[in-house]
Amino acid sequence: MTALAVSGCRICGGPVTEVLDLGRQPLSDAFLRPADLAGEFFYRLALGRCADCTMVQLVEEVPRERMFHHDYPYRSSLSSVMRAHFTGTGRELLATELTRPGAFCVELGCNDGVMLRTVAQAGVRHLGFEPSAGVAELARRQGVRVRTDFFEEKTAADVLVTDGPADVIYAANTICHLPYLDSVLRGARLLLAPGGVLVFEDPYLDDILARTAFDQIYDEHFYYFTAHSVRAAAARFGLELVDVRRLPVHGGEVRYTLAHAGARTPSPAVADLLRQERERGVTGVEALRRFAADVARNRAELVALLRSLKEEGRTVAAYGATAKSATVTNYCGLGPELISYVCDTTPAKQGRLTPGAHIPVRPPAAFADPYPDYAVLFAWNHAEEIMAKETGFRAAGGRWIHYVPTVRVR
Ligand code: JHZ
Ligand code: SAH
Ligand code: ZN
Numbered sequence: 001m002t003a004l005a006v007s008g009c010r011i012c013g014g015p016v017t018e019v020l021d022l023g024r025q026p027l028s029d030a031f032l033r034p035a036d037l038a039g040e041f042f043y044r045l046a047l048g049r050c051a052d053c054t055m056v057q058l059v060e061e062v063p064r065e066r067m068f069h070h071d072y073p074y075r076s077s078l079s080s081v082m083r084a085h086f087t088g089t090g091r092e093l094l095a096t097e098l099t100r101p102g103a104f105c106v107e108l109g110c111n112d113g114v115m116l117r118t119v120a121q122a123g124v125r126h127l128g129f130e131p132s133a134g135v136a137e138l139a140r141r142q143g144v145r146v147r148t149d150f151f152e153e154k155t156a157a158d159v160l161v162t163d164g165p166a167d168v169i170y171a172a173n174t175i176c177h178l179p180y181l182d183s184v185l186r187g188a189r190l191l192l193a194p195g196g197v198l199v200f201e202d203p204y205l206d207d208i209l210a211r212t213a214f215d216q217i218y219d220e221h222f223y224y225f226t227a228h229s230v231r232a233a234a235a236r237f238g239l240e241l242v243d244v245r246r247l248p249v250h251g252g253e254v255r256y257t258l259a260h261a262g263a264r265t266p267s268p269a270v271a272d273l274l275r276q277e278r279e280r281g282v283t284g285v286e287a288l289r290r291f292a293a294d295v296a297r298n299r300a301e302l303v304a305l306l307r308s309l310k311e312e313g314r315t316v317a318a319y320g321a322t323a324k325s326a327t328v329t330n331y332c333g334l335g336p337e338l339i340s341y342v343c344d345t346t347p348a349k350q351g352r353l354t355p356g357a358h359i360p361v362r363p364p365a366a367f368a369d370p371y372p373d374y375a376v377l378f379a380w381n382h383a384e385e386i387m388a389k390e391t392g393f394r395a396a397g398g399r400w401i402h403y404v405p406t407v408r409v410r
Contacts, residue, residue: 003043003060010061010179010222011233014052018059019288020217020295021046022331026356027066028218028323029073031349040356041066045327047217047224047288053232054283056205056224058217061179064131064150067220072132073348074323076114081385083114085249086172090118097168097197098124106159106166106191108151108184108200109174113139120144127163129155134348152180156187165193173250176202176223185237189260198239198258205229206282207252211405214295214331215324215378216251225254227273228283234258243267251381251404299332301407306338309374316401317372318342319386320379321349321361328378328403329357336360339376343367368392374409376401 009016025045032040048059077083098105103124110116110128112135119126120143128144129151130136136146149155159166169188178184188198203216205224216224223229231241242264243257254273281287309316318325321344328334334357341360344350349361367375371393377400379386387400394400400410 003062005060006058006179009050009053009055010057011055011181011229012050012053012236014050016048016050016057016059017285018046018048019285020214020292022214022217022327025219025330026326027062028220028326028355029067030355031073031321031352031361032355032358033352037353037358042356043219045217045219045331049285049288051285053229054226055229055233056226056288057179058219058222061222062219064178067177068131068150070133071348072135073346074111075135075138075346075348076111077138078345079382079385081382082249085247086115087118089170089172090115090122093168093170093199094119094122094124097199100167103167104163104165104193105168105170106151108169108171109177110139110144110146111135113142113144113146115170115172116144117142125163127159151187152178152183153187153190154183156191160191165196166191167193167196169196169198171198171200173202175200176225177220179222181223181233182237185233185239188258189238192260194260195263196259197242197264199255200258201247201249201253201255203250204246204252204254206277206280209282209287209291211251212291212294212298213251213404214291214298215322215327215404218323218327220323225256226277226282227254227256227270228277230256230258231270231274235261240264241266241270244269244273246273249381298403298407302328302401302403303332303334305401305407305409306334306376310338314373316340316374316376317367318359318376318378319367319390320344320377320382321346321354322378325378326355326357329354329359334359340372341366342378368396371396371398373397374399374401376403380404 022045105126128146239258240261245255247253
């Protein structure tokens with residue numbers, strides 16, 4: 001199973017113009033044991049834009065079984081901010097879309113049950129799709145009903161037979177992971193009840209560009225959505241964009257609501273965001289070219305900073321072995337000689353090496369033992385939560401290194 005070069009837009013078949021090449025990259029969540037080093041998998045990470053439907057997407061596709069399997073390490077519940085976000089989301093769905101007796105909620109990518117446990121605790125019918133068996137098992141322990149499988153047209157059809165139509169299909173940080181979005185949208189259209197909604201939230205292209213957040217680009221993130229590109233994709237499959245809401249999580253996301261075409265009146269927020277995107281030029285190729293120039297500048301500054309700290313004999317570590325950081329370390333060529341180790345709360349990452357760059361991952365307790373002089377904040381999207389619990393680092397004279405939106409020491 002090697003990576004597949006995509007020959008045209010995965011949604012409409014239109015011509016895809018490459019705008020940013022981030023080079024040879026490993027799988028962002030493949031944390032290695034020493035024995036795994038020899039067989040490490042690589043692909044070419046590059047971003048393209050469809051000239052016809054404006055969808056921004058990767059130009060190579062990694063086979064899904066390579067990314068999402070029993071050993072997939074990411075656990076949604078490890079951030080208290082994200083736990084609160086998803087508990088709030090569950091409550092909101094219960095209060096708005098899941099009020100009828102017998103209502104049915106399907107989640108794609110339910111991970112460890114961070115959202116669905118709220119729905120399960122309310123006694124509402126639900127089903128999580130989660131192909132990564134390890135995290136799926138954690139969801140079951142939360143009382144969540146899970147099918148260890150990929151959602152797509154075929155598995156959606158099974159659920160329609162066994163459980164009937166869904167009032168809500170919800171997905172956070174999952175729809176943008178699915179290159180076969182055509183099959184997913186056909187499945188959603190089939191499974192949704194006539195008045196039902198597909199609600200999904202993913203990193204927003206405008207926030208990525210505005211923050212030079214190039215580390216949002218990695219194997220798992222195949223699509224980089226805007227209201228324009230989502231509306232165009234939905235329309236191809238008989239669905240309509242009826243609501244949008246910007247979210248502060250993960251560095252800036254948008255929650256999109258799709259319904260069967262004509263079933264609901266779009267909220268004014270849709271026209272508003274479409275207008276903002278036109279005014280800001282988010283959907284054009286020029287914005288992506290400017291972004292590519294910003295990314296190259298951030299790399300040069302980050303590499304120069306880390307090299308000079310090394311020359312001065314400073315100790316440098318990192319915080320948060322994020323999937324995003326694989327792009328940073330491999331694109332910038334940062335290995336253990338520049339970043340000695342990275343601390344992370346995820347049990348399945350600890351004691352392993354980061355993909356491609358092979359930086360050792362240690363538990364957070366190792367951070368203070370002793371504190372490094374500098375720490376690169378890889379989990380910049382969780383900055384507030386991490387700063388609040390690592391106040392001792394600053395107090396001991398430690399300094400944080402940020403690289404989003406610009407490279408700076410604080
Ligand atoms: P975090 C993953 O991306 C992969 P990542 C995926 N593709 C995606 O889209 C998002 O999640 C949703 C650690 N940590 O959330 C835990 C601490 O050590 O930025 C995580 O390993 N201490 C599905 O990996 C990492 O940092 C802390 O206090 O880029 C954060 O990963 C906190 C809060 C986190 O997602
Ligand atoms: N919703 C959680 C988890 C996001 S991680 C959150 O926002 O934190 C993305 C999840 O999608 C992974 O757990 C992965 O195993 C799962 N996934 C990948 N392909 C999928 C598919 N086709 N259907 C359902 N889940 C899928
Ligand atoms: Zn297209």
